[in-house]
Amino acid sequence: MILGLALYYKAGCSTSGKTRKEPTVNKEKTIDRHCDVLVIGSGAGGLATAITARKAGLKVIVLEKDNVFGGTTALSGGVLWIPGNAHAAARNVNDSSDAARTYLRHEAGELYDEEEIDAYLEYGPQMLNFFENETEVKFIATDYPDYHPDNPGGADIGRSVVAAPYNARALGPEIKRLRPPLESITFMGMMFNSTNRELRHFFNVTKSLTSALYVTKKLVAHFAAVMRYGRGIQITGGNALVARLAKTAFDLEIPIITGAHAQELLLTDGAVTGAKVTIDGLQAEFEANMAVVLACGGFSQNQERLKTVYPHVSRGAMHSSLAPVGNVGDGIDLAEGAGAKFAPCLSQPAAWMPASIIPGKGGRTATYPHIVDRYKPGVIAVSPEGRRFTNEANSYHDFGCAMLRECGAQPYSWLICDHRTIRKYGLGFVKPAPVPLGSHVRSGYLKKAPTLVALAKTIGVDPAALEATVELYNTDAAKGEDLEFARGSTSFNRFLGDGDHKPNPNVAPVDSAPFYAIKVVMGDIGTFDGIATDVNGHVLRPDQTAIKGLFAVGSDRMSIMGGNYPGAGITLGPAMTFGYITGRYIASSATM
Numbered sequence: 001m002i003l004g005l006a007l008y009y010k011a012g013c014s015t016s017g018k019t020r021k022e023p024t025v026n027k028e029k030t031i032d033r034h035c036d037v038l039v040i041g042s043g044a045g046g047l048a049t050a051i052t053a054r055k056a057g058l059k060v061i062v063l064e065k066d067n068v069f070g071g072t073t074a075l076s077g078g079v080l081w082i083p084g085n086a087h088a089a090a091r092n093v094n095d096s097s098d099a100a101r102t103y104l105r106h107e108a109g110e111l112y113d114e115e116e117i118d119a120y121l122e123y124g125p126q127m128l129n130f131f132e133n134e135t136e137v138k139f140i141a142t143d144y145p146d147y148h149p150d151n152p153g154g155a156d157i158g159r160s161v162v163a164a165p166y167n168a169r170a171l172g173p174e175i176k177r178l179r180p181p182l183e184s185i186t187f188m189g190m191m192f193n194s195t196n197r198e199l200r201h202f203f204n205v206t207k208s209l210t211s212a213l214y215v216t217k218k219l220v221a222h223f224a225a226v227m228r229y230g231r232g233i234q235i236t237g238g239n240a241l242v243a244r245l246a247k248t249a250f251d252l253e254i255p256i257i258t259g260a261h262a263q264e265l266l267l268t269d270g271a272v273t274g275a276k277v278t279i280d281g282l283q284a285e286f287e288a289n290m291a292v293v294l295a296c297g298g299f300s301q302n303q304e305r306l307k308t309v310y311p312h313v314s315r316g317a318m319h320s321s322l323a324p325v326g327n328v329g330d331g332i333d334l335a336e337g338a339g340a341k342f343a344p345c346l347s348q349p350a351a352w353m354p355a356s357i358i359p360g361k362g363g364r365t366a367t368y369p370h371i372v373d374r375y376k377p378g379v380i381a382v383s384p385e386g387r388r389f390t391n392e393a394n395s396y397h398d399f400g401c402a403m404l405r406e407c408g409a410q411p412y413s414w415l416i417c418d419h420r421t422i423r424k425y426g427l428g429f430v431k432p433a434p435v436p437l438g439s440h441v442r443s444g445y446l447k448k449a450p451t452l453v454a455l456a457k458t459i460g461v462d463p464a465a466l467e468a469t470v471e472l473y474n475t476d477a478a479k480g481e482d483l484e485f486a487r488g489s490t491s492f493n494r495f496l497g498d499g500d501h502k503p504n505p506n507v508a509p510v511d512s513a514p515f516y517a518i519k520v521v522m523g524d525i526g527t528f529d530g531i532a533t534d535v536n537g538h539v540l541r542p543d544q545t546a547i548k549g550l551f552a553v554g555s556d557r558m559s560i561m562g563g564n565y566p567g568a569g570i571t572l573g574p575a576m577t578f579g580y581i582t583g584r585y586i587a588s589s590a591t592m
């Protein structure tokens, strides 16, 4: 059914998937606003649900309020944590759902939800097979250990897979609507695989002919693509995942309507039957026969809600989320409007990410996620008092939890290293040699001083405390040990260290002047607290009854991990698995 109001949307939104010569030109087009399933949000949660429902024969529309599709997912590493996946089995990795269950029971503690975890472990591998066999979405195995591999049921390898790299040319004109990757983690717009192998070539570019040739070839191909398409086309991680999901959606004639902001749900006799949407300033009503699915990506950018849910923000501390600015919790607001009640209850409300703020031109800033540097030998972190406070080679979430515990009411910390280390590995947004680092010192992002005492004075830390901290660390580091915090003690620590650095890939002294520091503030990569649902994704009222016709997936739905972060991919894994479960459930209810 095509409703009367004529709307305008980008020609690239074509439901037919046919290529057009001028995709960015606005063309008048009447939008079909009637469907079986209306999905609000175009990240992994929304697209996985949309594709599953469409494959089951339903008519699906995806709304996206931004002018690009992909949400946080497009900025992510594209890693999914799926215990028992076929890629691990093909590598003869021994895993069992009992071991994964034990691990998750340990990780989630009192918040362990047996029904949800059972569904996750059963349908996760099935979801992967479905997407790999029936869509453009493909994955490859990774060597990631779990983040707490020594805990009961933990695994040293096998549970995380990553989206296979993709040539975004396959999207045709739609490439223009694919959210670009985070600029702060690309190198001149170029993307890397989420494994250590490719980065190692960049670290070794001045020392190995093979690495120099590899890097040169990559740069030449990248700049040729930028000239032709306006962006890099050899994409990896979450950008590749979204491109693959979107290609599938377009092939299946699922429209992804960008610039479409869902603002209110339509209710008929208590059941959700559609949404009021603003598109290019015009109001429209979209009707859904069977379901509206909230997939708005959580509330990381809602400053008012953060004040009530993030303890450090309530105390006025700096916080910088990596999620897109549009992720302001619309899904939660919409659910509450239909009778749900947001009740944060997890041990941590979000997936923490230590972040630094990169000053840019005209007062603009960018946020850098400290994903890989903390693990490298010779990089340590100190509190505002100048003491080490954690094993820096633990996961970003664990590092964030340690900052919340140990770095004051308004937590921040400093990453510190010496000249040898920063030139070898870089630090934060500062790249290794031969890329110059002077501009970062001049911008104030990177603090530099000839001695530790001078560095301490520059960053406002007690010089005696910093000297004592580094002296204690160096004494053990000379032997490749860290008796204070056990860096290098787990397979996960070592995985992101430097395997060529002996005897401990995570430990080297901090002793070769000059010295450097970068300020690290609290950040997140998405929220854990979310809307309460049943296992099929039905949004629940406070009395646990389901709101008819309303579902939530992805970060809008409360995390099943209890506020903990067991391994690489524990948000995208459930986002796609429960998207698959919800899509199938909605389709099966059509035949009930």
Ligand SMILES: Cc1cc2nc3c(=O)[nH]c(=O)nc-3n(C[C@H](O)[C@H](O)[C@H](O)COP(=O)(O)OP(=O)(O)OC[C@H]3O[C@@H](n4cnc5c(N)ncnc54)[C@H](O)[C@@H]3O)c2cc1C
Residues within 6 Å of the ligand: 040, 041, 042, 043, 044, 045, 046, 063, 064, 065, 066, 069, 070, 071, 072, 073, 074, 075, 076, 077, 078, 079, 080, 081, 182, 238, 260, 261, 262, 263, 295, 296, 297, 298, 322, 323, 324, 326, 327, 328, 330, 331, 369, 524, 525, 526, 553, 554, 555, 556, 568, 569, 570, 571, 572, 573, 575
């Ligand atoms: C740097 C980084 C790396 C990460 N790496 C990983 C990783 O490797 N593995 C992992 O598991 N997790 C990772 N994450 C976290 C992961 O990306 C998110 O948890 C996940 O993408 C959330 O998916 P989603 O579908 O719920 O939401 P999103 O992908 O954020 O999509 C939500 C979309 O909904 C849209 N929207 C919001 N409100 C409305 C509205 N009212 N109307 C219409 N549209 C709306 C938004 O604009 C957005 O595009 C990473 C995150 C970051 C920032």
